[in-house]
Amino acid sequence: MNTTQSTRMLTTSGSRRQRLRVPRRRSVNRFRRLPLWIAVTVLLIVVGYPLIWLLLGSFKSQREFLEEPTWALPQQWSFENYATAWDTAGLGSALFNSTITVVPALFCMLLFGTAAAFALEVLVWKGRGAVLMIFLAGIMVPAQMILLPLFSAYFQTGLTGSLWPLFLTYTATGMPLTVFLMATYFRAIPREVFEAATLDGASIYRQFFSVAVPMMKNGLFTVGLVQFFFFWNDLLISLTFANSSKLRTLQVALLNFNGNFGTTQYGPLFAAVSINVFALLIIYLLLNQSIQKGLTAGAVKG
Incomplete structure (x- = not known):
């Protein structure tokens, strides 16, 4: 085996090790970012839920507010409430x-x-x-x-x-x-x-x-x-x-x-x-x- 062949083998083995390390680093980074994504998701739910609830409630009738659950969707999507308010x-x-x-x-x-x-x-x-x-x-x-x-x-x-x-x-x-x-x-x-x-x-x-x-x-x-x-x-x-x-x-x-x-x-x-x-x-x-x-x-x- 000459010097050129040994150099190629070392280079090939080194590149394989680097390829194996890259997925490991990516998985570690994703695992580290998991708490951040959880916190962002919770924050979006806390901020977005009142806005969605407000928007859905603007389409509900008085009977739906009194009889239906607060998270229920409007039975009829109409802009009558907006016209009344305006x-x-x-x-x-x-x-x-x-x-x-x-x-x-x-x-x-x-x-x-x-x-x-x-x-x-x-x-x-x-x-x-x-x-x-x-x-x-x-x-x-x-x-x-x-x-x-x-x-x-x-x-x-x-x-x-x-x-x-x-x-x-x-x-x-x-x-x-x-x-x-x-x-x-x-x-x-x-x-x-x-x-x-x-x-x-x-x-x-x-x-x-x-x-x-x-x-x-x-x-x-x-x-x-x-x-x-x-x-x-x-x-x-x-x-x-x-x-x-x-x-x-x-x-x-x-x-x-x-x-x-x-x-x-x-x-x-x-x-x-x-x-x-x-x-x-x-x-x-x-x-x-x-x-x-x-x-x-x-x-x-x-």
Whole structure:
């Protein structure tokens, strides 16, 4: 036997051993991942079961709620409960009030908050650290503390009886967190970007709208969605300033849902809650990628 043949035999035996080791490693890795998959499955069941139960319940009749088991499927799949919730309970007008209040407040809050963060982090001027601390202190002020003074101010200025108090309160209460988060994103941008724009002759407004805002796109999506969920699901502020039937937002309408029917109508109630929950869930799923990018945008400087 020559040297070449012995080398081939050693190589062949070594490759066979490697082939035997690969399945063993894969089986070991699968066994190690088994607890993780079990935990993920349990978590999905815990989170998904209430959503499925809510969706199925929105198609059931009142008799099925009272006589059938809770896990039973609807006997008839119809959108009658959704139509009842939309028309009879005034869900359509409540949804309209929430939209025309939250969306403009969100736009103004993002515009002014991003501009304030740009001035605090990019521009150099005395006292910017103290101003930033004032905004940070606003995060720690509870909403319950400012409701009575705000209601008194709105009453004296004649704004009560309209949706203006909600718009102004949402814009003001969302500013501290928006300034804090957007300032964090601005810290991650190299200063050389704005210095180069200054050398090219760009004004402050041009740097803000043409340089800063496009780079903050993912951050704006993240902050905007967080604040949108907070404003949309708000009950305390909207119940204080918009409690009349014409000014009710979606959450206040859901709170007064039972009163509209006299008794608890579970089918229309589940349908109304499903409209609220699944609409927000769809919005989150559509913007999921932008949110993930925005959450990691300010993590690393540069």
